[in-house]
Amino acid sequence: MSVTGAYFDAATAAPLHPVAKQALLAALDDGWADPDRLYTQARRARQLLDAARELVAEILGVRPDEVSFTSSGTTAAHAAVLGGLAGRQRAGRGVVHSAIEHSAVLHAVQRHEAAGGHAVSVPVDRLGRLDLDAWRAAVRAPGVALAALISASHEVGTLQPVAEAAAACAEAGVPLYVDAAQSVGRVPLPEGWSLLSASARKWGGPAGVGILVVRKGVRWESPYPADEREAGRSPGTLNLPAIVAAAAALRAVVAEAEAEAARLRALVDRIRTTVAATVPDVEVVGHPTERLPHLVTFSCLYVDGEALLHALNRHGFAVSSGSSCTASTLRPSHVLEAMGVLTQGNIRVSLHRETTEEEVDRFLATLPGIVAELRAEAGVTGL
Amino acid sequence: MSEPAEVLDCRGQRCPLPVIALARRLPQLPEGAVLRVLADDPAAAVDIPAWCRMRGQEFVGRPAPDAYDVRRVAAPA
Numbered sequence A: 001m002s003v004t005g006a007y008f009d010a011a012t013a014a015p016l017h018p019v020a021k022q023a024l025l026a027a028l029d030d031g032w033a034d035p036d037r038l039y040t041q042a043r044r045a046r047q048l049l050d051a052a053r054e055l056v057a058e059i060l061g062v063r064p065d066e067v068s069f070t071s072s073g074t075t076a077a078h079a080a081v082l083g084g085l086a087g088r089q090r091a092g093r094g095v096v097h098s099a100i101e102h103s104a105v106l107h108a109v110q111r112h113e114a115a116g117g118h119a120v121s122v123p124v125d126r127l128g129r130l131d132l133d134a135w136r137a138a139v140r141a142p143g144v145a146l147a148a149l150i151s152a153s154h155e156v157g158t159l160q161p162v163a164e165a166a167a168a169c170a171e172a173g174v175p176l177y178v179d180a181a182q183s184v185g186r187v188p189l190p191e192g193w194s195l196l197s198a199s200a201r202k203w204g205g206p207a208g209v210g211i212l213v214v215r216k217g218v219r220w221e222s223p224y225p226a227d228e229r230e231a232g233r234s235p236g237t238l239n240l241p242a243i244v245a246a247a248a249a250l251r252a253v254v255a256e257a258e259a260e261a262a263r264l265r266a267l268v269d270r271i272r273t274t275v276a277a278t279v280p281d282v283e284v285v286g287h288p289t290e291r292l293p294h295l296v297t298f299s300c301l302y303v304d305g306e307a308l309l310h311a312l313n314r315h316g317f318a319v320s321s322g323s324s325c326t327a328s329t330l331r332p333s334h335v336l337e338a339m340g341v342l343t344q345g346n347i348r349v350s351l352h353r354e355t356t357e358e359e360v361d362r363f364l365a366t367l368p369g370i371v372a373e374l375r376a377e378a379g380v381t382g383l
Numbered sequence B: 001m002s003e004p005a006e007v008l009d010c011r012g013q014r015c016p017l018p019v020i021a022l023a024r025r026l027p028q029l030p031e032g033a034v035l036r037v038l039a040d041d042p043a044a045a046v047d048i049p050a051w052c053r054m055r056g057q058e059f060v061g062r063p064a065p066d067a068y069d070v071r072r073v074a075a076p077a
Helices: A018-030 A039-060 A072-084 A103-114 A132-140 A162-172 A240-278 A306-314 A334-339 A355-380 B019-029 B044-056
Strands: A066-068 A094-098 A118-123 A144-150 A176-179 A195-199 A210-214 A282-285 A295-300 A346-350 B004-008 B034-038 B058-064 B069-072
Touching: A018 A039, A018 A240, A018 A295, A039 A066, A039 A210, A039 A240, A066 A072, A072 A144, A072 A195, A072 A210, A094 A103, A094 A132, A103 A144, A103 A162, A103 A176, A118 A132, A132 A144, A132 A162, A132 A295, A144 A162, A162 A176, A176 A346, A240 A282, A240 A355, A306 A346, A306 A355, A334 B044, B019 B034, B019 B044, B044 B058, B044 B069
Parallel strands: A094 A118, A094 A144, A144 A176, A176 A195, B004 B034
Antiparallel strands: A066 A210, A195 A210, A282 A295, A295 A346, B034 B069, B058 B069
16 A cells, blocks of 8 residues: 655755746746856846845845855855854864754864864753853853854754854854754744855755855855855856745745744644653653754654664655664764764654645654554563 | 673664663662673663663763663662
8 A cells, every 4th residue: 555655854855845846947948047147148147146145135134245155055054164264264273063063064163173173062951952151161262263053953953042152152252153954944043143054955945055144244265266156155156047946935935934833833742742642762852842843853762763764664754863874874863962862763753834734643643553563573562 | 880790792783772682681680780781882872871861770881982881770660
């Protein structure tokens, strides 16, 4: 029997918004030329690019010349970290970051360390919230050039105290970079940051479009070989049709964001409550209220994460997992590690505008049986 | 650090197996006894302390990088 698939991995990539698809098709006809040339076709492409940039800037509440498009959210995160550090070399070579940053940010930090820089990782509590006292002490230390804080955990959904962290950075004269990939298009953006990155596929735009924002007056120096495109901030030819589609999708999701957040929050609350009540020995992780509206994570004791992922997929549910062996690494998620919560049998469910209540209820009705079956197979019932 | 009453060698096993072995063996030891679990799966570093928290057992510490000491606190359910 085939089951209609329920896609619950919007935190990786949301399904393409219908508005994005329309805009993409139109821009493929209209926006294929190089916007930097001087002929008619190029001027049309330039108009489309400028309009997309103005739209994104308006939604993010920044100036258009502060916005650069990149080839992905990962690239934007790398550019924010490495460019932010390069621009402040005279202040020092230290970078402060939370322990729960996205791997793209951590990998850029590792590159900086390999080049002789130093990094301080600030811990989080069991709910995944930044230790603000440790953060304040870390950004005050001499030689800190940049601080990086994710707006909300991409793995457990906990919102971070960005405003308080930004105030500490401002006091210390350290620019703050915020990875807002999970927040843009879903929840209001925090204030007080100097650099920001986002990823279009998280809000229903196409893959391969990232956003880098560098506020006016923030020192940023390109970590790449010279390239004049995007004000020297993003080398290479842009995928203009995808950018046009990303901007159109962002406008559409922002218009419905408040209503969608309320709808999805209710479904996420239902998952949190029901899973805790119907699956024995489960740890629902992340902050119960200070959280993203669309994302929920839990871990099942004595269950192999990979086996759970495959069993759910066989039943038509696409989810992701922070357990070891479920990604490209044998280590469990560094976010779950930093929180000190169970990593085995871990499942992240992330919802989107096409998610229905019926899909969520079917998931909740199916999950306890799957977990019980896997535990019975492993002979761990009653432990 | 007190000497363990028993050592469970789970090296080479992937999580959740070391935690399962711990959950099977600990209730069979007398109250107050320490069980040392040897495990080289990186997930054990998080999951063994997390199991202790969920089951009300005492995580004593990590005497070596691949060793985890757990003390039996009370009769587990």
